[in-house]
Amino acid sequence: MNLSRRNFHRLTALSALTTATSGAALLGSSSAALAANTAYVFGYFKETPNQSGDSYALHLAVSPDGLNWRPLNQNNPVATPTAGTQGLRDPFILRKQDGTFVVLATDLKGRIFNLNNQYLHVWDSPDLRSFTGYRRIRMHGLNTHTWAPTAFWVASRNQYAIVYSANNGRDVLMANYTSDFRTVSANEVYFSPSFNVLDADIVADGSTYYMYYKNLDNGLLYGARSSTGAANSYTTYTSGLRQGNAIEAPLLIKNNTGSGWRLWGDSFSPVNNDYYAWSSSNVGGNSWTALNQRDYTPPLNAKHGSIVGITAAEYDGLVARWGLPAWVRLKSYNFPDYYVRHASNLARIDPYPFDPHQDQLWRLVPGLADAAAVSFESVNFPGQFLRHSNYAIRLDPNDNTAAFRADATFTRVAGLADGTWSSFRSYNFPDRYLRHANYVLRIDPLSAGSSASDRQDATFRVS
Template sequence: MLVVGVALLMPVLSSIVTIATERSASAATYSAYVMGYFKESPNQSGDSYALHLAVSSDGLNWMPLNQNNPVATPTAGMQGLRDPYILRKQDGTFVVLATDLKGRVFNLNNQYIHVWDSVNLTSFTNYRRVRLHDMNTHSWAPQAFWVPSRNQYAVIYSANNGTRDVFMVNYTTDFITMGTPQVFFDPGFNVLDGDVLVDGSTFYLSYKNLSDGNLYVARSTTGAPNSFTTLTSGLRQGNAIEAPILVKSNTSNTFWLWGDSFSPANAVFYAWQSSNVNGNAWSALNQRAYTPPINAKHATITPITAAEQTALINRWGTPQWNRLKSSNFPGRYVRHADYVARIDPFPMDPTADQQWRLVPGLADPAGVSFESVNFPGRYLRHSSYALRLDPNDNTSTFRADATFYRTAGLADGAWASFRSYNHPDRYIRHSGYLLRIDPLSAGSDLTARQDATFQVTY
């Protein structure tokens, strides 16, 4: 009788747990963000067609997890992914979707996508490939959102319907059994990379218009197929842009629209900001305002709680390196090339040329020394006032030349400047993109102070 009683109670208990989880998820206070992405670099040495994660407290500056290494890799299909998407489901857990592609040779006729389940993104289970259609077309950039009126999730993706490139949709409750595919968005011209943000009862779709190469934002009050009206004029930064991501701030009525460059040789993220997503007023953000993960491509951004952020950091770990971003050339980072220190545009190969271990100063542990990640044992040091990457010979002269004191940034106190240990009137600065130490102070001209100001980031 006891066994029967427990068995009878199990559905009730399960329902109570499910309801409690859904209520806690809906009532959660999101104070951080998680980004999912794959990686590409100009010469392909930094390519990784797997799921990577990063976290951010402000939604703009990102810290890669797991040393920017993969956290999940497909084992079926083409055994690689592009265009991952992370959705928080109605029960508060997550599902991850991704294009089933590996490398830069595209299979145009792949009918499947990769799918994982995850409780809190610290592990990934139930890996599977899910078939979306039987058409002779692709299934690129899958994305999903909840449709309350249907009590189902919509899975949208880029495909060709025989006439043009459109967004298709399948409806599902479990991301296993997919409904019949149908056209979701066909504005009469080719489109790519749809991303839906649900804000209250309004659905916003960002997409790329392949006819003019620009990004747009559209709106629907129902989220139903072919119900979206475009709100914005075309947006573009750089020579080419794709993969829009529409994100709402956790703390204000601010919206961000992200996009990344089309070419891996110029894998740069761009961003816009607006306080009125229903209008046509987007302002481009200066790259000083944001720092995406190294080599990240076609990302997804999802709000998370502080506890979830802590769990992700505890599980995957923080980077054991930093990057130094120039204040007045924010698209450039400190790197070594032929053992000479300079600031160069991102992206760059080898990737590790721009990664540094900030260790206690070799001459004074209260200071800092910069050890190369890919040439361990070599440090930035000044020689005739120019900065070089040299091996530590453990002399007092080397230790002094390689030690600097971190101070508030001379041009921006929220950033950093680095004063020489043995030439205390001189700071690291760039000149002609090369690094050196020059006499500087708070009274120096603004350009010189900007040259000597850097953001310690990832």
């Protein structure tokens, strides 16, 4: 079986709700659902290469733009299963017709995938600030897995469809229907083409249902569509997509603003980049443009999750309830899958993921020599700071000398390569900037006349 299952979902932003056309997905009728979505929340579980950062529980992150994410609750769980395997993968968040939320997840803990399970985990939530009514629902009586749930409203049935990955002799998508996410109809095969499939994400836009899935036979992602959303009614209309060495768990999401769409895919291996993304102005076409990793930053260690559009009030409520992280990461501008980390007391950039993952976490504190500037304190080695020594950047304990405080202080300015990013000028050598060279950090003289590559080396996203 393939590795981790993940399914992303989203809520299409509508300026007002009208009566749905036949088969269209509605957002609901509560005041929260009626308000325009201006931000996004991301639910996921976590894995790292050596398993030290694994967490098979529900985590949340938020983003105003749906591209750059900040974990909530210090990237600790907000809900953990207490039955079945007592772990989850592939959490899926759906806003129901009444504007509240339901969370579905695979009942599976860890990385052993030959354990068949007939159940899904389920929680109810009015606002994703609390989770109640925890239960498991039995989807079938077959000797097969129940992976990567997605759900959507089917107006013609006045019910929700729950679609998930299973096996009936080959890998197919199955579906059950429900009104309350407590009792479900008998399972049925939902999508079974001439090849093995996995990980559907289904979005209704107007009267058309779009389903993106993984073709297991060739490892690519495809889009299919249907005018009814009924079982076995989909026709594939796109060519195959992949970024990186491998990909699965496609997510299709309509932007909160404008008519654009994004498609996400999970690398499914915790030793590779977690996510890749595409954009398109026409979901019904066959034209997806790969986004530069410079344009997006997934939540730290996030795997196989789901995205939902939320209102400004809901965003503020989530931040108030769970809190934004007390640490930041520094992402390289010209190597956007690389992050600043310490290793053997030296500072460098390395491609993420890596372990210990905490080596890339920094407390951005008032400058030790000038409170108007900044200093970088290590999260996993508190009291140790990035400082320059003979122009090389090291992680050293603060000895509280004036020289150390000056060496560890940097003035944050607009990015030399991109003003929406950041650059950091040395406090005591103000013609020199923090930059990477051969992946190692140092301070070097830079100016407006410096080469484009030098300016890029000195530009970072604080996320």
